[in-house]
Amino acid sequence: MGTSGVRSTGLDTARPAARAGRRPWRVAAAAVAAGVVLLSAGCSGDKSPSWQNGSQGSGGNAQSPSPTPTQSTVAVTTPAPDAKDVVAITDIKYDSEDPENTSVEVKDADGDAVKGELDKDAKVFRPAKALNYGTTYTVTVTGTATEGKSGTSTASFTTMAKPSKQVRVSSFLGDGQVVGVGMPLIVRFGRSVPEKYRGDVEKRMTVNATPQQEGTWHWISPTEIHYRPKTYWKPYSKVSYQVKLAGVPMGNDWYGRSDLGVDLKIGRSFVMTVENKTKRMTVRQDGKVINTIPVSLGKPSTPSSSGTMVVMEKKEHTVFDTIAELGPEEGYRTKIDFAQRITWSGQFIHAAKWSEGVQGRTNVSHGCINVSEKMGKWLFDRTMMGDPVTVSGTGSKLKNGNGWTDWNMSWDQYKQGSALS
Structure with a gap:
């Protein structure tokens, strides 16, 4: 028999297979498989065979697989x-x-x-x-x-809709400004920032310096935050800071009003050091001593503060008037030349003609650093806002917050003032 016997019936092939000693069920299974192939090949019309759609025949209980959900x-x-x-x-x-x-x-x-x-x-x-x-x-x-x-x-x-309560954010430093190596970056808020929101505020404030320098923010008060590097700014650095607080929550339904950004420059290094023991000011520019100036510091009843301060304000000519504060007996009203403020409480570096005879020998001031008229002008012509001055040996310690006292703290102390420390 030829292959035509397979096409006619599976029974004809089963008999000789049995006579050959093979298991009949295996051959029968092969015949069924062949029949399936022939049936499938012979049904190419529009209608599907009944075994595919499960409506008839031995495949009536089969189900087509459900499509896998697209995730x-x-x-x-x-x-x-x-x-x-x-x-x-x-x-x-x-x-x-x-x-x-x-x-x-x-x-x-x-x-x-x-x-x-x-x-x-x-x-x-x-x-x-x-x-x-x-x-x-x-x-x-x-x-x-x-x-x-x-x-x-x-x-x-x-x-969200635009909030009705918005906090003003400001910084008095401006683009292109040149400042001293001790200048802290200062940002002020128009309303107190609660402690629980300060970390989120701080995260939105970034500082970039060229060359790179390690630094951190430090909360001076609920309305003011400063930034300083680990050591004085490197001379001639470029510094920029971005404060992106528009829309930032600041507590009790208050939100930051706007963003701000400042690009400034650091000038040459100009550092002043005053020792009460010698009553001399040593001035270094870019690390080199360029002058030593006799001074008169605060007398025992009104001592100068020992600590590190920076020049905050300069006035070539001004008037010191303390009568309202100290009364007519202790107070005074005096014209002053070449005044450079270093504390909020009223300590200045300034020229004092009346003490030139004792400068370098005796302390007679009300807490200021007195220099001669000539040296007052010499300093005034060379200093800039942010130049540091350190006073030592007076016995009266500078209180943090009495001026820009960022450098009056160790680096570890300063870092503790960050909400992210």
């Missing part, structure tokens, strides 16, 4: 989809099975892309500035697709 390898996690009243400085967080090959795009209602920084390690997109108030944004996260999973996820959210 995503990426997902937007924060803000939640369709979230409302989202704070304007929100970070956009996402999940991804392949962060390195994942991108994030944020667009406003007009389709304009939001600029920002993508941190793939933290899986966070941080907008470069606060988002617009009362605006709907769409986030699209695109990653790699895997079998049965999509590589794209999209979600939308809407920011």
